[in-house]
Each structure stands twice: as C-alpha cells, then as structure tokens.
Amino acid sequence: MYSVTKRIDFCYGHRLLEYDGVCRHPHGHNAVAEIEVRTTTLDARNMVMDFNDIKVLVKGWVDRELDHKMILRYDDPLVKPLQKLGEPVYLLDSNPTVERIARLIYDVSRDQGLPVARVTVWETPTSWATYSND
Numbered sequence: 001m002y003s004v005t006k007r008i009d010f011c012y013g014h015r016l017l018e019y020d021g022v023c024r025h026p027h028g029h030n031a032v033a034e035i036e037v038r039t040t041t042l043d044a045r046n047m048v049m050d051f052n053d054i055k056v057l058v059k060g061w062v063d064r065e066l067d068h069k070m071i072l073r074y075d076d077p078l079v080k081p082l083q084k085l086g087e088p089v090y091l092l093d094s095n096p097t098v099e100r101i102a103r104l105i106y107d108v109s110r111d112q113g114l115p116v117a118r119v120t121v122w123e124t125p126t127s128w129a130t131y132s133n134d
C-alpha cells in the first residue's frame with residue numbers, strides 16, 4: 001500500500017463530564033491531527049493524493065467546525081450559557097475525548113471521499129489517540 005499523511009494543527013477547548021480528574025474543568029489544547037490516506041495504486045501524477053486536496057477537504061472542515069471552539073457533550077450545562085454569549089461550540093453525543101475527536105475527523109474525511117486509513121489526534125506532545133480502519 002502507498003500512504004501519505006497530512007498534518008493539521010488546530011486549537012480547541014473542552015471538558016469531560018462525569019470524570020474524576022483535572023479534565024473535568026474547561027481547558028484547551030493545541031492539537032495536531034494526522035490524516036493518513038492509503039491506496040494500492042498511484043494516480044496519473046504518481047501520487048496517492050495531492051496534499052493540498054487533503055488540506056482543502058479536511059483542514060477546511062476542521063478550521064470551520066473545530067478550530068478555536070469548545071467541543072462539548074450535547075447535554076453539558078456549559079452549552080446554553082456559551083451559546084447565549086455567542087461563543088462557538090461543537091457538540092458531540094459523547095464526552096469530547098481525544099479518541100472521539102479522532103473518530104470524528106476520520107468520519108468527516110471518509111464522508112469527503114478520502115480513502116482515509118487512520119486519523120491520529122495529538123492532544124499534547126505526549127498524548128494521542130488513533131482511530132483507524134484496521
């Protein structure tokens with residue numbers, strides 16, 4: 001298999017509900033997402049995919065939907081006050097863990113038609129989560 005990986009940097013805030021640790025408080029991350037695309041053959045340009053196409057499709061979505069937003073569980077009591085203040089939120093049906101954010105970006109990449117094999121999201125330089133089709 002051929003494989004290319006595009007790195008996307010973004011910032012987000014979140015907190016974890018029903019969690020016994022400091023992450024129950026609102027806080028933010030400078031995240032790095034790696035989108036790995038795999039194919040068995042190369043295209044006419046001898047590429048798996050143009051890096052710019054991944055950037056346009058996935059980074060465009062991440063910039064619009066996640067970057068500099070609070071990612072919260074839909075029933076988090078913070079949702080309504082933040083919306084009332086006009087602050088941007090992105091809602092998930094689960095706790096907004098880095099695992100779920102990796103899955104979200106994987107699903108969005110697949111829905112954009114990319115032959116995505118793996119999405120890894122680094123929450124900190126030492127902690128990351130991966131969702132893959134393996």
Ligand SMILES: [Zn+2]
Nearest residue numbers: 014023027029
């Ligand atoms: Zn966190």
